[in-house]
Amino acid sequence: MRDPADMPMKHGISSIRAAARLSVAPMMDWTDRHCRYLHRLLSRDTLLYTEMVTAPALVRGGATHLLDFSEEEHPVALQLGGSDPAELAQAARIGAAAGYDEINLNCGCPSDRVQSGTFGAILMTDPARVADCVAAMRAAVDVEVTVKCRIGVDDQIPEAILPEFLSRVGAAGCERFTIHARKAWLQGLSPKENREIPPLDYALVQKMRGMFGGLHLSVNGGITSLDQAEAFLDAGLDGVMVGRAAYHDPVSILAQADRRIFGRADRGDGDPVAVAQAMQPYIEAHLSGGGRLGQVTRHMLGLFAGRPGARHWRRVLSEGAHLPGAGPELVDRALAAVTGQPA
Structure with missing residues (x-):
């Protein structure tokens, strides 16, 4: 366990990338500020994410209270949902001014509400729009702009769509992606089913690591232990994002993370x-x-x-x-x- 007095202040891009070696996924209704404070007591280095906050809520709704967080949470990233470049740029600017270390664009959430707003996983069908969004966000803020995506949606062929998506969005200025190694089925599966039923394709994510040497790629989906995380890192991936396992059993995932994932030999396992x-x-x-x-x-x-x-x-x-x-x-x-x- 760490002393809250020793918790770090805002991180630069290089240290955020180092923290992305292990991260806790943005999870609606779960990864709020109280959850993140708890997780930070267990791990000093793991990168933490907010729940998804929609750009319209910030820009048009003035819901800046959704950005409240404790300084002790650093390194911490804000995940935004949206599809309008100008609006996302404005939301990113608000998030950066609030003190977040990274702004992440959600291109993976499959819920009906997200689809109706033309953002989330449905953006996998429009990499040009995502590229425009990333370019606008990059121009608006100094902190790193990243993307969390799926390997594809519906009848897309992941082996074809994912390289195109990474190439186009990467060219727009996104250098770090977290890839949920499942398709999202926008018709016929619930959000819960989309986390469990589509098969995981870790090999495809590993293939992207070989194809895009200049990008920082993290894998997400179905990872339930630090043993798995270490195996992915040993295989050459830049980072691992853990979701529900980190929430339901935070000690098993986070208490040993600083020592095992970040090489902090001076830190014991959290109690x-x-x-x-x-x-x-x-x-x-x-x-x-x-x-x-x-x-x-x-x-x-x-x-x-x-x-x-x-x-x-x-x-x-x-x-x-x-x-x-x-x-x-x-x-x-x-x-x-x-x-x-x-x-």
Whole structure:
């Protein structure tokens, strides 16, 4: 576990690329600021992403509160959704001014809502538009502009579309891509099914690594352990992005990441008990600002996944966090089941 006082300030492009060796995927309803603060206590170096924020929400809706984050979260990237170059450029400018280290364009989300807005995975069908968006964003900000994409959608042939997509968007100024190694089926599959049913094609992503030596390529999709992440890195990929596994069992993915992925021999493996205790001042500050306990503790449910007392830990937090007056003492009660010490 790391000391919050030692957490880094804003990163430059080179250090962000180093952090991208391992990243936690942007996940709607999950990777909010409270989740990211928890993850940062477990790993100093792993790159963290926001939930997707739509450019229209920032530019037309004035929803800049969606950009709130703690300085302790660095290195942290903002993921934007949109398809209008001018609007995305303006949103990127807002994000960079807010202090984000990277601006990422979502070209992979398959939800109906995203499709209706003509962004997300459907952009895989229009690499020229994506190139225009990237060029406009690059011109607007000094931080790195990146893209998260799929290997294709619907009836596209990934072996044909993905090289074209990388080539055109790369030529527009994007030098770093995260590739979810599955197709997205925009018709017939739900977003959940799109994360599980289309087969993974890691070999294609590896092939892109050989074809595009000048690009920084990370792989995403179906990765559930640091062993897998290390294997991809050893095979020559520049980075690995982990999604649901990092959320449901953050200790297994993140507590050893600094040592195993980033070579920080001086750092031990994070202790989930110490992490839970370190969250207490953050929780107290959140509550004093008018927040609710459950907004933070819902992200802490997986801290003891697979460990003795985990079920009781989850039950105490789940049942008690939303009750009137719930406060930090609930975390102490939940910890008692894990440590065997009185709350």
